[in-house]
Amino acid sequence: MKTLILHTCLALCALTILQARTWTEAQTGRTLEADFVQVQDGSVIVRTTNGGTLQLPLGRLSEADQTFVKEQVPAKPVEKEPGKEDVKKQLMGTWDGYMADSDGSRHGDIRLVITGDKITASNPQGDREMGAGTYKITGKRIDATGTEGQFAGKKYEGIFDLDGKTLKWCSANDRPSSSRPTKMQTDPQAGQFLMVLEKK
Template identity: 30%
Template structure:
C-alpha cells in the first residue's frame, strides 16, 4: 500500500424554480433572487439535485445558485454518488469526476509545531504553518480523490460517516516524515489499522505535494506528479473488505492513481492509454512508471489472484503492481459485456463477508483460471499489451 444543451437546461431549471410553491426544507436562492424550499440530495457533476417535501426532484446548475448555497453544498462534501453501496452499484461508470473548488477550509489550530486544518472530509496535521489558503489548494486533490472513489460504481465507498475526518499528516522535512513511519524512497504512505472504525493515517512529506519554501512562505510546484499520493489516498478511502486480495487492493488503487488528473478533475473516460503508458513505460519525466514493456511474462493467474501481500511486495513488486493495474482495468471495462458486472458481484460478495476464494468464483463465472487468463491475454493483446501468464503449477 506504499507506494451541451447546457443553456437550455439552465433556463428550464430557473423557470421551474420560480413556479414552485413553498415547501418544508432549506431555502435555496438562485442568482435572480428567486427561492425554493427543498432538501439537498447530492451533487451530480456541476448540478445540485434537490427534493421538495412532496417528492419532486429539482436539478439546478451550481452556477445558477447563490454563493451561500454553493458554500452549503461544499460543506456537505459534494458527494456525486449515493452513500449506500447498494445504490452505488447502479450508477453508470463516470467519464469524468470533477470536485468543485468552493469547499471550506477551517483553521482548527495554529501553534508552533502543530498546525491543524480541516476540509469537508480530511483533517490536515502539519508541523509547519501552511495556512488555510495553501491547504485549500492542496485539499482539492484530497477531496477530488475522495469524490472519485465514492463515485466509481463498484461499492467501494468509504465506510464512515462524514462527521469524522480522514487524518493526513504533512511534514516539512523528509527526515521527520521518516521518523514518524515514512519509508525511504516513498512519496507518501498509508498506515492502516485493525481497530474498527479507525481511518488509519496517511503521511506525506511536503516535497511530495510539490510544496517548497520561498523565503518565509510556501509555494506549490504545479508540475509535481501526484500519482503516488492518489494511490495512497485511495487506500485510506477503501472499505476494509476491498483489501482482502493483494491484486485488487493494489490494482484498484493503481487504476485511480494512473487516471489523468488535473485541477480537481479525474478523466476516467480516456484513462486506458495513460494506464498502459504507466505500466509499460517509465511515466512522466521518467518517474512513477512500472516500465514492464509491452510484452512480459506474468505469474500464473490463480497464484497471482491469491498471492499473499508479503509476496506481492517482494523483489517482483513492480511486475505485480503493473499487472494488478491491468487486471483492474480488465474487470472494470473489458470483461464480459464491458459493464463491470462480474467485479460488482465480487465486491457485493466480499462486502457481505464472503471469503476471497469463494468471491473469486463470481469473477470466474464458470471459467477456469486458465480460461480467464487466456481471455485477459486476448483482450490486452488487442490493446497492444502482450501478457503471458505462466501455466498453473
C-alpha cells in the first residue's frame, strides 16, 4: 500500500514538473516558474512551486507568454444568425390562416404555398387559386411581385415575423400611395394588411 501511495505521489510530482512554465516579464526580463491556472479579467492566474497563486497582468508578459495563454483559452463558438437561405427553408411549405381586421379579428381565410422562389395564394374554403408571384427577403423585410392571376404586375412591400410554425406577414397593398408597414397591424387608411398564418 505504501509503495502504491509513493508511486502516485511521484507521478503527481512529475506531472507538476511537466506543467510548469517559465514566465517572463517583457520590460525587465524577470522570470518566474509557475503553472498556468486560468485567465481572469486581463490577468493570468498562475500557481507557484510552493503552492501559492499569483496574478500576472497579461499585457506585461512576453509575446511568447501571451501567445501561450491565447492557446490555452478555448475560443468562444460564434453564434450564427439565421441567414436568408435558412429563413427561406423555414418559410417553405403550406400556410393556412386569415386576413386580419384592424382590431385583429378574422376577416377572411387565405392559404399560401411557399417554395424557394414562388408564393401561390388561394382561398382554402373553395380551393380557388387567387394568384402567384415571386418574393425577396432582406432581414425582416419581404417584398413580393405578382406574376399570375389577380396579383400580376403588382408589388407588395412588407415585413414579417416568423416564430416556429406561426407566420405574421404585414404588407402594403398595390396602391402607389401605400408604404411598407412598420408594425404588424392592418391599417386600411395606410393601405396595409396583416396575414396571420400557421404552417400545416
